Amino acid sequence: MPRYILSLDQGTTSSRAIVFSDQGTIIASGQQEFSQHFPQPGWVEHEPQEIWQTTLSSARQAIAEAGCLASDIAAIGITNQRETTLIWDRNTGEPVYPAIVWQDRRTADQCLALKQQAGLEDKINKKTGLLLDPYFSATKISWILDNVEGARERAERGELAFGTVDSFLLWQLSGGECHATDATNASRTLLFNIHSQQWDDELLETFRVPAALLPQVKDSAADFGNAQSKWLGAEIPVAGIAGDQQAALIGQACFQPGMAKSTYGTGCFMMMNTGNKALHSSHRLLTTVGYRLNGETTYALEGSIFMAGATIQWIRDGLQLICNARETQPLAEQTGYENPVYMVPAFAGLGAPYWDPQAKGAIMGLTRDTGIKEIVTAGLQAVCYQTRDLLEAMAEDGVKPAALRVDGGMVVNAWLVQFLADTLAISIARPQVTETTALGAAFLAGLQVGIFSSLEQLAELWVHEQAFEPSLPEEARERLYQGWIDAVNRVRVDA
Numbered sequence: 001m002p003r004y005i006l007s008l009d010q011g012t013t014s015s016r017a018i019v020f021s022d023q024g025t026i027i028a029s030g031q032q033e034f035s036q037h038f039p040q041p042g043w044v045e046h047e048p049q050e051i052w053q054t055t056l057s058s059a060r061q062a063i064a065e066a067g068c069l070a071s072d073i074a075a076i077g078i079t080n081q082r083e084t085t086l087i088w089d090r091n092t093g094e095p096v097y098p099a100i101v102w103q104d105r106r107t108a109d110q111c112l113a114l115k116q117q118a119g120l121e122d123k124i125n126k127k128t129g130l131l132l133d134p135y136f137s138a139t140k141i142s143w144i145l146d147n148v149e150g151a152r153e154r155a156e157r158g159e160l161a162f163g164t165v166d167s168f169l170l171w172q173l174s175g176g177e178c179h180a181t182d183a184t185n186a187s188r189t190l191l192f193n194i195h196s197q198q199w200d201d202e203l204l205e206t207f208r209v210p211a212a213l214l215p216q217v218k219d220s221a222a223d224f225g226n227a228q229s230k231w232l233g234a235e236i237p238v239a240g241i242a243g244d245q246q247a248a249l250i251g252q253a254c255f256q257p258g259m260a261k262s263t264y265g266t267g268c269f270m271m272m273n274t275g276n277k278a279l280h281s282s283h284r285l286l287t288t289v290g291y292r293l294n295g296e297t298t299y300a301l302e303g304s305i306f307m308a309g310a311t312i313q314w315i316r317d318g319l320q321l322i323c324n325a326r327e328t329q330p331l332a333e334q335t336g337y338e339n340p341v342y343m344v345p346a347f348a349g350l351g352a353p354y355w356d357p358q359a360k361g362a363i364m365g366l367t368r369d370t371g372i373k374e375i376v377t378a379g380l381q382a383v384c385y386q387t388r389d390l391l392e393a394m395a396e397d398g399v400k401p402a403a404l405r406v407d408g409g410m411v412v413n414a415w416l417v418q419f420l421a422d423t424l425a426i427s428i429a430r431p432q433v434t435e436t437t438a439l440g441a442a443f444l445a446g447l448q449v450g451i452f453s454s455l456e457q458l459a460e461l462w463v464h465e466q467a468f469e470p471s472l473p474e475e476a477r478e479r480l481y482q483g484w485i486d487a488v489n490r491v492r493v494d495a
């Protein structure tokens with residue numbers, strides 16, 4: 001009886017594959033980076049063939065390293081960079097254009113024009129939980145249809161298929177048999193009504209997207225068809241799909257309303273389970289589908305910070321103050337939390353809750369004795385202060401999490417996680433398996449094929465590694481945070 005689960009984690013900069021045991025432990029993994037294309041300022045593209053080939057070879061690598069047979073794998077779970085948009089020919093499987101990545105801003109003018117229509121953004125926000133922003137898929141789809149010769153006509157004739165990365169990988173794995181996605185990925189397109197759980201005709205008309213392009217939307221744990229045996233050596237059912245941040249919510253076992261996770265990679269994505277209520281945020285946080293199981297939707301509130309680990313990369317590669325991200329911890333330990341220097345890493349504007357695309361970054365509070373360690377520490381502290389901004393916004397929306405589970409490449413930095421606990425004044429938990437995104441997809445696939453029986457069982461598989469409790473006196477916490485608010489207010493253009 002096959003007991004392993006293969007998780008395919010297709011991210012923005014690399015494709016990873018992990019073989020998990022039926023206890024949710026990592027058996028083996030494979031990973032491959034792929035190229036980023038920036039054909040014009042503000043544009044970001046991926047080569048679809050590279051997305052597919054790196055996924056396939058990392059899956060083969062993981063299976064080989066696990067020393068198991070493909071027939072030992074009971075199911076595949078897919079998790080993916082969200083919003084990234086692909087359109088391909090239904091007959092040949094050939095993409096008509098490269099993948100337009102979630103970071104791509106080429107449709108900013110189109111979004112601005114739509115925002116001019118009175119009440120439109122509000123209506124869209126009510127239906128989708130999202131904002132009228134190039135981040136999401138809808139305007140990327142219409143850009144392809146308008147700019148690739150003949151694409152709109154072919155789409156209307158039903159010859160083309162649209163998908164986010166999960167859908168594209170499923171199409172490839174199944175040899176063109178399955179054109180489907182899950183509700184979490186659909187909820188990032190601006191075309192999906194998160195209340196009715198249907199593609200929305202009015203939104204399709206607004207964004208001029210023919211319905212014939214769209215994949216079928218299924219639960220996050222569902223029968224998505226089979227990966228053909230020619231790819232991995234045996235026919236394997238694809239049984240779970242979720243966007244990567246939602247998969248991390250599941251991998252962190254945040255199954256109760258009020259439970260929240262924050263992932264600190266290149267950017268930071270914080271997500272809180274709000275149960276069966278799609279909470280509307282008055283602070284421009286996103287309302288999204290957390291997961292959908294057995295037809296029942298669990299919603300989440302999401303806030304994103306564009307620059308988290310990327311700030312450390314900039315300190316390393318741009319400023320060349322350090323050689324390795326690991327150096328940030330001893331430097332911050334030397335500085336201590338009482339740092340008069342503030343860094344506002346608004347390199348790509350400010351995300352939630354400010355959404356100020358014009359803001360530019362700044363370093364403030366410099367004196368003659370400021371050195372490398374204060375600037376590096378300010379970079380780490382900025383990540384924590386921004387998380388508090390998100391938490392405050394959630395609290396004002398009426399739902400403050402009592403604790404936070406963290407993951408992502410940055411959380412190996414214990415100083416950072418401790419300062420996070422101090423800044424938020426809540427308990428922070430770091431799990432043993434920090435590959436929570438891949439774990440979430442494995443949980444979903446395992447649920448569908450009966451390896452796991454319930455969310456309660458999954459919650460028991462979540463293993464705590466370390467807790468970080470707030471220890472900073474309230475006076476210091478509030479004074480330091482006020483310094484951040486003052487710094488942010490100085491860079492905001494729209495305030």
Ligand SMILES: Nc1ncnc2c1ncn2[C@@H]1O[C@H](COP(=O)(O)OP(=O)(O)O)[C@@H](O)[C@H]1O
Pocket residue numbers: 011013264265266267308309310312313325326327328329408409410412413416
């Ligand atoms: N010890 C550390 N302290 C602070 N930041 C770190 C540390 N180690 C790695 N990082 C940051 O974490 C990020 C990598 O995290 P990862 O989860 O792999 O990102 P992604 O999945 O977005 O590529 C990098 O941006 C790096 O700068």
Ligand SMILES: O=P(O)(O)OC[C@H](O)CO
Pocket residue numbers: 010011012013080081082083102243244245265266267
């Ligand atoms: O691939 P990541 O981890 O950078 O995540 C990207 C997000 O899904 C974008 O919404």
